[in-house]
Amino acid sequence: MRPILAATAAAARAAALELEQGGVVVVPTDTVYGLAARLDRPEALASVFALKGRPPGLALPVLVGVARQVPDVAATWPPIAVRLTARFWPGPLTVVVAARSGIGERVGGDGGTVGVRLPRHDFVRDLCRLAGPLAVTSANLHGQPPCTTAAEAAAAFDVPVFDGGRCDGQPSTVVDCTRTPPRCVREGAVAWSALQAVFA
Numbered sequence: 001m002r003p004i005l006a007a008t009a010a011a012a013r014a015a016a017l018e019l020e021q022g023g024v025v026v027v028p029t030d031t032v033y034g035l036a037a038r039l040d041r042p043e044a045l046a047s048v049f050a051l052k053g054r055p056p057g058l059a060l061p062v063l064v065g066v067a068r069q070v071p072d073v074a075a076t077w078p079p080i081a082v083r084l085t086a087r088f089w090p091g092p093l094t095v096v097v098a099a100r101s102g103i104g105e106r107v108g109g110d111g112g113t114v115g116v117r118l119p120r121h122d123f124v125r126d127l128c129r130l131a132g133p134l135a136v137t138s139a140n141l142h143g144q145p146p147c148t149t150a151a152e153a154a155a156a157f158d159v160p161v162f163d164g165g166r167c168d169g170q171p172s173t174v175v176d177c178t179r180t181p182p183r184c185v186r187e188g189a190v191a192w193s194a195l196q197a198v199f200a
Helices: 009-020 042-052 067-072 079-088 103-107 122-131 150-156 192-199
Strands: 004-006 025-027 034-038 093-098 113-117 134-138 161-163 173-176 183-186
Touching (some): 004 150, 009 122, 009 161, 034 042, 034 122, 042 103, 103 113, 173 192
Antiparallel strands (some): 025 034, 173 183
């Protein structure tokens, strides 16, 4: 098992270098630990699917470090997405919108949409600011519970792991904003009723 690295500012730079070189890393988020890869490294994205055993039909979500990175991955940002993210970002809300050309094909799924989230965790946000928006999916074998500690992730995956403490374990809520009214794809840390109160 590889050494576990503390999730510091210096470690974020090391993680960014690993990602630039086409590697995959495990990072802490405000929900669970996640397998991360750069969007412009096809081999790394393929490795994430392979390591997790994730079906290619299930798209990889994308994390951003700041809201201004959203246009790097999203073709449109409808008014309802503006309202929801103004209320719940940074935090455990993933917004599905039309993907920018080329992005959908890289992250899998239907190829036309992308799920975007601005997490409430300094380390992964710093990393996204350094490396650009990242494809990040929960660090676990597909169908198994997600890792909530660095030790669990290090035992499961032979990639660099950055320890940011225990994550709370609740996945993000996923809302499809490509339709009106928006549709709940997965209810997680943000209650669907709280989202409905925004667009009702």
